[in-house]
Amino acid sequence: MNVALPLAYQDLEPAPVWGAFALLNSIPRPSGQEERLRRVIEQIAQEKGASSRSDERGNLCVTLPGQNCAPGAPTVALQAHLDMVCQKRPEVTFDFDKDAIQPQRDGDKISATGTTLGADNGIGAAFMLALLDGAANVYPPLELLFTVEEETGLYGAALLDPALVSARLMINLDSEEDDEITIGCAGGGGVELFLPIAREARTESESAYRFTVGGLAGGHSGIQIGEPLGNAIKIAGQILDGLRESVPDLRLSVIEGGTAHNAIPRDCHVAFASPASQDGELNAAWAHITAEIAEKWKSDEPNLVLSLEEASAVEAPLSLAATETVVGLVRALPHGVQKMSERWAHKVQTSSNLAEVKSSEGEVKFHVSNRSFVACDLTDMQEHCATLGKNAGARVEMRDGYPGWEPRAESPLRDQTAAAFANVNGKIPRIEVVHAGLECGLLSEKLPGLDAVSFGPTIRGAHTPEEWVSIASVGRNWAILKELLTALAQ
Numbered sequence: 077m078n079v080a081l082p083l084a085y086q087d088l089e090p091a092p093v094w095g096a097f098a099l100l101n102s103i104p105r106p107s108g109q110e111e112r113l114r115r116v117i118e119q120i121a122q123e124k125g126a127s128s129r130s131d132e133r134g135n136l137c138v139t140l141p142g143q144n145c146a147p148g149a150p151t152v153a154l155q156a157h158l159d160m161v162c163q164k165r166p167e168v169t170f171d172f173d174k175d176a177i178q179p180q181r182d183g184d185k186i187s188a189t190g191t192t193l194g195a196d197n198g199i200g201a202a203f204m205l206a207l208l209d210g211a212a213n214v215y216p217p218l219e220l221l222f223t224v225e226e227e228t229g230l231y232g233a234a235l236l237d238p239a240l241v242s243a244r245l246m247i248n249l250d251s252e253e254d255d256e257i258t259i260g261c262a263g264g265g266g267v268e269l270f271l272p273i274a275r276e277a278r279t280e281s282e283s284a285y286r287f288t289v290g291g292l293a294g295g296h297s298g299i300q301i302g303e304p305l306g307n308a309i310k311i312a313g314q315i316l317d318g319l320r321e322s323v324p325d326l327r328l329s330v331i332e333g334g335t336a337h338n339a340i341p342r343d344c345h346v347a348f349a350s351p352a353s354q355d356g357e358l359n360a361a362w363a364h365i366t367a368e369i370a371e372k373w374k375s376d377e378p379n380l381v382l383s384l385e386e387a388s389a390v391e392a393p394l395s396l397a398a399t400e401t402v403v404g405l406v407r408a409l410p411h412g413v414q415k416m417s418e419r420w421a422h423k424v425q426t427s428s429n430l431a432e433v434k435s436s437e438g439e440v441k442f443h444v445s446n447r448s449f450v451a452c453d454l455t456d457m458q459e460h461c462a463t464l465g466k467n468a469g470a471r472v473e474m475r476d477g478y479p480g481w482e483p484r485a486e487s488p489l490r491d492q493t494a495a496a497f498a499n500v501n502g503k504i505p506r507i508e509v510v511h512a513g514l515e516c517g518l519l520s521e522k523l524p525g526l527d528a529v530s531f532g533p534t535i536r537g538a539h540t541p542e543e544w545v546s547i548a549s550v551g552r553n554w555a556i557l558k559e560l561l562t563a564l565a566q
Contacts, residue, residue: 131237145565156200157226200249265477269465298512313406481517
């Protein structure tokens with residue numbers, strides 16, 4: 077299936093990779109809606125004479141016979157996920173279920189127009205489609221494994237039918253630093269809290285207000301959790317707490333922030349009612365609190381927007397007791413780095429992301445995403461969040477987690493990958509672990525004896541509308557992949 081090559085990709089090399097990425101851009105692929113793209117890949121495989129098979133969850137494996145390889149060359153699996161995180165700027169009109177991503181080029185950077193680009197993990201999938209299209213002529217027998225629903229909890233990998241994959245060497249193409257090889261990752265899990273709330277009608281003596289925390293950079297809640305990035309939900313909680321010190325009878329009406337468990341919230345919207353007789357105190361408190369917040373974040377979040385306006389009407393406010401409970405929980409739930417690793421220098425060991433909060437008529441839902449390299453630390457963090465919820469009266473649900481990927485002491489594939497990096501780049505790559513979730517941990521459990529590595533091009537701003545990929549790094553990684561496959565074909 078061919079698509080018109082967007083202007084942003086014209087004259088870029090390697091052309092087969094950018095052409096494949098253009099195809100991926102043209103087909104909506106939110107998590108859980110990968111079926112259309114899977115069918116397109118199956119059609120391409122059939123046209124190329126390759127066999128393909130899928131499992132009940134929708135994971136797809138395309139098998140390619142080796143090309144110009146030695147007899148007995150081992151089968152190698154390449155793996156990427158088909159889905160992408162769907163985020164857009166508030167002012168952008170875009171339907172991720174229907175619309176094609178609109179790429180743009182700025183020097184060495186490819187980004188999208190006001191939305192996530194989907195380079196995470198679309199470039200990895202594009203590498204695999206380029207191989208399927210005949211863009212390399214030396215490689216061992218290959219299994220191209222396209223997984224689904226990675227961005228919502230690695231569900232495709234978790235429910236993979238192991239019979240789909242025979243290889244015990246795997247190259248995961250979902251990393252975002254083009255000068256390093258990833259050999260391990262953190263495990264993760266989520267906690268959802270459902271807090272029942274009581275609402276009481278707004279009285280004639282109450283004014284109604286709305287405020288917004290917006291303009292934050294956001295970011296990947298694994299890779300960027302250690303960076304000085306604001307969380308819109310936590311900032312909104314700080315504002316509400318401060319306003320209630322001056323106006324104790326303030327009653328919350330609406331709170332809504334965050335859109336994905338693996339993204340640091342960029343925006344939060346709040347509505348409330350407060351005694352009209354204290355409008356002066358309220359506005360003075362707002363000015364004081366927001367000035368302090370703006371000063372704190374002026375360097376790291378220069379686009380932070382804090383806006384307050386009177387509203388003609390708001391949803392029936394919560395009771396004072398319910399308001400106190402909700403604000404207290406927003407303040408108490410942990411966000412950010414909880415512990416640095418003693419084993420891996422300068423790496424976050426355990427973290428928490430207060431990812432989403434949303435009020436409805438009868439409850440407020442919270443979603444906290446936790447990560448750690450250490451399984452017991454992950455469990456402790458989840459139990460801590462659960463205890464905070466239970467003490468506030470919330471119903472608690474633990475989201476299905478995923479295991480970490482423990483580095484192998486001996487890894488021939490890692491050594492061969494390092495040699496390929498050195499041959500292409502002229503220098504030895506860094507060998508790292510990452511505080512994000514990769515499917516290699518789950519796949520290692522599914523496929524005993526698996527020797528896996530992960531690498532990929534330079535991507536920044538993943539899971540945000542500011543996501544971009546380096547054009548030059550795509551070319552370098554494609555060359556590294558071909559070099560590695562040539563070595564594995566011997």
